[in-house]
Amino acid sequence: MNHPTDFAVARLPNQTDALVSHLNGNYAGLIPSSTNKTLPEKYFFWYFPAPKKLNSSKLVVWLNGGPGCSSMEGLWTENGPFAFNDNGTMISNPNSWHLQANLLFVEQPVGTGFSMDESSSEFDLLALAQSFYTFLDTFVQVFKDTKNMDLYITGESYAGTYIPYISNRLLNAVVWSDGTPIQLKGIAMGNPQMDKSIQSDPAAAVSDFDFFNDAGFFKGANSSDIKKQAAALAEECRNLTMEQALQQPHNCYLAALLGPWYTATHTELGVGSTCFDPYHIDFQYPCGNVFNDHGYVKEGYMSDYLNTLEVQRAIHAIPQTSDEKIEWSECNNVQLNANANAPSATLLDRIISTQVNVLIYVGDRDSVCNYVGVERVLGNMTWGGAKGFNPTIASQPWILNASSAGMMRRERGLTYVRLFGSGHMVPADSPVAASALLAMLLSGSSNGGDSIQMPSGSKGGRRSLAECAAFLMVFIILVFS
Known part of the structure; x- marks a missing residue:
């Protein structure tokens, strides 16, 4: 079994003292996602403990979608501690989610980013969920202080397909491999793909x-x-x-x-x-x-940075002595076959029934996973003994910094927020609102965004280059x- 120090990221190339002081350490590397010793599969992760003064007992996992798109996109362009400015300089993100909880980015399924696929075998969503459980179980055994933490699984886009299956697997497992209870407390899905039909x-x-x-x-x-x-x-x-x-x-x-x-x-x-x-x-x-659009240049900086030998060594994506780097891509073709599995929306009733908080949020300027489709999925979904939201109960304004930033419905354990003016990647377009949504999830309160000090004047980003x-x-x- 590895020790956390085996994954410690000492210093990143071009990382300033100010960026180092922004962190409470960080850890990255590859952890097994299967028990197959002949063809071992591993997931790449990057973990950012919350500031010590926060004394957080919560672990937030972030997943990007695709399928096959890397969560490094989330880390570097949405809600992680690092970002690039317009001239390619690495800067800190004042809206990073690690300022509210311990934050874990995972590249999955196998074949995504640095999570190399050794077998090239087709897998479905049940197998994907099992692989994630295997990975996360190993992670909490290595980072033992996370084992008893309240767990939250979050993500966007096709992660709306992943997350219910992963959550269902965790609920079925009940405990980690050493018998410690799994404390799954909430899930959040932004502009989610939940029902292909x-x-x-x-x-x-x-x-x-x-x-x-x-x-x-x-x-x-x-x-x-x-x-x-x-x-x-x-x-x-x-x-x-x-x-x-x-x-x-x-x-x-x-x-x-x-x-x-x-x-x-x-x-x-x-x-x-x-x-x-x-x-x-x-x-x-x-x-x-x-590829030359200035609006997407930051994704280009990210790709160039992650494709340097020194960075890949620093984050343990390759051995420290290796002279051969991995060709990292933001999105890859993966061997996922989800056609045989039921829509992930069908799993939410069971998840909600176990007292897991479910938050679904949608930027209202996204056409890809647009709010009309998401709301029709919810309207056709049964949870808590009823179908859809109660039509006799009106939506309420979602208030952020004393202004209406969206509309909200909350019924029978499910919260839905439609955000005004945001696109597919809410943490990039509306970082302050995204931080408020996280606070709402962690607190279990509809006014969670008003319970933390939100920075003002933050500006959003742009779409993913690869996407x-x-x-x-x-x-x-x-x-x-």
Whole structure:
């Protein structure tokens, strides 16, 4: 069994004294996610204990989605202690979640980031959940002070598929391998993919049209025709199978229909060069030039940094004596086959029934996992003995720093928050609000955001470089695989 000192990150390249003082130490490396000694699989993690003065007894796990997208994206561009400024200098993040709890980033499933896949064997969501339990069980045996901590599993996007399966596995296990009770207290999922049949199958075109229409995307003198086309395509796709959708324009993917129209009617970044960002429909990027877009340059800094030999040695992604670095990518193809598994939304009733707090939050400018689709998943979901939210109970304003930052529903152990003005990656777009959401989860209170001192004047980030560059590819993986 390893010791925490085996994973200690002494100093990162280009890390200043100020950045070091921002931390209560940090630990990174590879821990087994399977018991197969012939083909051992390992997950890469990066762990940031909370400040000593906080004396935190809570462990928050963060997962990015994909499937196959690295949680290093979350660490470096969303809610971790580190970030890059516009010129590539490493800086601290004043809204880092480690300032509220012990924070653990995990690259999973196997084949993601530094979590190398030795077997290349296909696996489903049940196997994924088992691998995560194996990893986390080993982690708490190494970092023994985390073993009795209250546990919270958080993440965004396709992590909305991972997290309920992982949580269900932890609840089934009841205890860690040494008999210590597992203290799963809450889960949080941002802009989550929870039911493919509603959110990404051909019928999702209906929700997507309703989202674009409700969000005010169709505006201007030249919008009436494209709106009619979009409505017609959505209706045509309503009852189609996957195979039939392949014969439809844009495979029933509404954003692909809208993209050319948007570019033809917008010139802010040049004639024929202005594309809208599906992860935040109010943002634009240069068409066909996303890798050079200044809005995504920070993801480029992250990728360059994590692909240096010195950094990979420092974080124990490779042996200290190795002269060969790993080719790290923000998103990879993984061997996950989720088609045989039930939608993750079907597991939430059981999770809620065990008194685990469930928080679902959605940035209302995201078209990928948009609020219309998420709310329809919730409307079709049964938990606590009833289906959906009670229609006779109105939504309440979600207040942050004395202003309405969104709308909230809380019923029968489930809390839902729709955030105004945020996109797919809420901690990047709305870091103060994201910190308040974490405080709400940890406190179990609807006004958790008002119970901590929130920084003012923080600015959000932009979409993920890898996710935007591979947007259509990811859609095809989710829908047609």
